[in-house]
Amino acid sequence: MEIMCLNAWGGKLHEPLLPYLKDAAPDILCLQEVVHSPASNKDWLTYRDADHILPQRANFFRDVCSALPDHQATFCPQAQGILWDDDKQIPSQFGIATFVHKALPIIGQIQGFVHKDYAPDGYGDHPRSRNAHGVRVYDELTNRPISVLHMHGLRDLSGKHDTPDRTAQAHRLLALNEQLTDRNGLSVTCGDFNVDPHSKTLQILNAAGFQELVAAYNIPTTRTSHYKKxxxxxxxMLINDMQAVKTFEVIRGPEVSDHCPLILRL
Known part of the structure; x- marks a missing residue:
C-alpha cells in the first residue's frame, strides 16, 4: 500500500501537480490546503488579505477528483471565506481532502476539529480553524486494517515554536486517532503540522507510540525551492510500527508545491 501526504499550496502549481498525482495515483492521498468554490466555474480566483494577495485555484478539489477518477474523495472544510473574481466576491471553502482508491474498503472514518471550529463567515484571525480527517481501510494483501489520519496544523504568525494551542491540538489529534484505530492496529498519522522537528507536538505523538519518519530517515528538508523562508x-509522517515500513521517501522532483510530497509504502 502506498500513502502520500502533501500540502498542495492551494493548487498554485497545478500544471505539474495534476499530472504528477495522476501518474503517482497513491492508494491513499492526504492533501492539505485544498480550495473548493462550488459557486464559481472559474479556474482561478484571488485571495486578498490586506497586502497579502495570492492567486487560488478556484476548484482545486474538483481538479484533483478529475485527475484521480478511481478514488473516493472526501473534502473537509475548515472555513468559508471570500475569494475575488475581479471586483466580485465569491464564497469559497478551504480545508483538507482525502482520496482513497476504490479498491480499498473504507471500514471506518473520522473527522473533527483540532483547533477552534468551522468558521462559516470568513477565514478569521490567525491562528485559524484547523481540522483532521482519517480513514480506516482494510488491506486484503496483508489481511489487516490500516488507519490513516492527517491534519493541517494551525499557523501562528510568530513562528513554528510550541504554543498552548499547538499542544492542545496535538492531544485532540491523538484523541481522534484513538477513536479511529483498532486496538493494536496499524496507524499512520501525517500532515503539514506547522511545527519544528523537536516540537512538543511530535513528542506527544512519540510518547503515544508513534515514530516520526522524516527524522528517522534523516531527511534534510520537506520544502522545495519555492519556499523562501x-x-x-x-x-x-508517523507510524506506530516501524516493521510495517517498506520504504519512505520525500520527493524532491518534480516540484509540485512549496512542500515536498511524502510517500510511505507499507
Missing part, C-alpha cells in the same frame, strides 16, 4: 520543515 529559513525553516525547512513543516511536514511529518
Amino acid at each position: 529559513a525553516a525547512r520543515f513543516a511536514d511529518y
Whole structure:
C-alpha cells in the first residue's frame, strides 16, 4: 500500500501537480490546503488579505477528483471565506481532502476539529480553524486494517515554536486517532503540522507510540525551492510500527508545491 501526504499550496502549481498525482495515483492521498468554490466555474480566483494577495485555484478539489477518477474523495472544510473574481466576491471553502482508491474498503472514518471550529463567515484571525480527517481501510494483501489520519496544523504568525494551542491540538489529534484505530492496529498519522522537528507536538505523538519518519530517515528538508523562508520543515509522517515500513521517501522532483510530497509504502 502506498500513502502520500502533501500540502498542495492551494493548487498554485497545478500544471505539474495534476499530472504528477495522476501518474503517482497513491492508494491513499492526504492533501492539505485544498480550495473548493462550488459557486464559481472559474479556474482561478484571488485571495486578498490586506497586502497579502495570492492567486487560488478556484476548484482545486474538483481538479484533483478529475485527475484521480478511481478514488473516493472526501473534502473537509475548515472555513468559508471570500475569494475575488475581479471586483466580485465569491464564497469559497478551504480545508483538507482525502482520496482513497476504490479498491480499498473504507471500514471506518473520522473527522473533527483540532483547533477552534468551522468558521462559516470568513477565514478569521490567525491562528485559524484547523481540522483532521482519517480513514480506516482494510488491506486484503496483508489481511489487516490500516488507519490513516492527517491534519493541517494551525499557523501562528510568530513562528513554528510550541504554543498552548499547538499542544492542545496535538492531544485532540491523538484523541481522534484513538477513536479511529483498532486496538493494536496499524496507524499512520501525517500532515503539514506547522511545527519544528523537536516540537512538543511530535513528542506527544512519540510518547503515544508513534515514530516520526522524516527524522528517522534523516531527511534534510520537506520544502522545495519555492519556499523562501529559513525553516525547512513543516511536514511529518508517523507510524506506530516501524516493521510495517517498506520504504519512505520525500520527493524532491518534480516540484509540485512549496512542500515536498511524502510517500510511505507499507
